[in-house]
Every structure is written in structure tokens, then in C-alpha cells.
Amino acid sequence: AQSVTQPDIHITVSEGASLELRCNYSYGATPYLFWYVQSPGQGLQLLLKYFSGDTLVQGIKGFEAEFKRSQSSFNLRKPSVHWSDAAEYFCAVGVTGFQKLVFGTGTRLLVSP
């Protein structure tokens, strides 16, 4: 069965520092992968996605993620965090042939001044 692991429940980063959020997936076929962000009381906003091709994908708000098949990982990065980035981040794998996403448990990002 498909699964996604986000090992960090909470991460605190100083404003201006770099960020890396970890995501590992388990999926038998070629995965398609997503990162979404959720602000309190809001829905999910797509940050970026990987379907195929270049393993380094760029997203909105200065985020990027790298797909590493050998490590079954799709970590999210940002070189310099802004206070407005404080939110919860979800990694998800799409199940081929179905419009179904399997989500990780999320990582809550706190940004300190």
C-alpha cells in the first residue's frame, strides 16, 4: 500500500535561515508527488509537484523539492524562510489511475524572529 512519512512533526526555523522538510514515500510504481501548504483554518495550496523529468522541481513562493528515487524521498527546501511561511506542510503521493492522494501527517513550521 502507498504511504508517506514526514518524520518531523514540528520544525522551528529562524527567519532568513534555510529550510528543509523531509518526506519519504512508499509506492510500488513511479510516483507522482506533491507538496501542499495549509495555513490555519484554510484549505490546501499546491506548492509544487513532480510527475516526471527533471528531479529538481521549482514551486511557488521560492520553494523547491528534489525527487530521489534511490532514497524514496521528496524533500522540500527553501533557501531563506520568511515569517509568512509559518504553516503546516503536507507531502502527498498520487495513486496512479485514481484521483486519490495519500498524505503524510504534516510538518508544522514555526518561524522565529
Next chain:
Amino acid sequence: KAGVTQTPRYLIKTRGQQVTLSCSPISGHRSVSWYQQTPGQGLQFLFEYFSETQRNKGNFPGRFSGRQFSNSRSEMNVSTLELGDSALYLCASSLSGQGAETQYFGPGTRLLVL
């Protein structure tokens, strides 16, 4: 292009009642999926509709049902509400429901069951 809209945004019900939530997908999108988000279970897939047909269903009891109309709008219904049904219900739409597609989410309906 307008995004996914969900109504109502907030809802309070009591145990045993039923509730209907509505979702309007992005114009031109024909696939609608529903998810439940709770602090304990996280984000879980409920079901997906395409062309008025339920194509895929998650592991939820039969009290959870849905439907899709010819204009791709979708509703989900929860009957005989339980306290544990308190959650944020998210709807997502995608273009054709074929292959690898991006799902775009609405703001959600927050349901509180008392």
C-alpha cells in the same frame, strides 16, 4: 478562473443528525474528490467522482456518501452523525481524472458535531 468553492464554510450539528456539504469544482474540471481532515487521523481520502459516477472510495462507513451532478458539482452527505465526524472536509477538483493530475483544493467545510 475561480477556484474550488465549498459551502457552507462552517456547520454545527448534533449527534444523530445528517449533513450535506457542497463543492463546486474549477470550471472545466470533471473530477471531484473529498477528504476528511482530523487532528488524530490526518488527511484521509473519502471518495472521488467523475462524470456523475463514484470511481473510488476510501475506507469510511456507509454513512458517508456522495454524488455528482451533470455540471460536475458534488455533494457529500453524512447520516447519523457521530462526535468523531467533527472534522474539516476538503473537496478537490482535477481536470479529467485521468493519469497524473494535480488536485486543487477548496477552503473546506468545518463540521462540528455536538
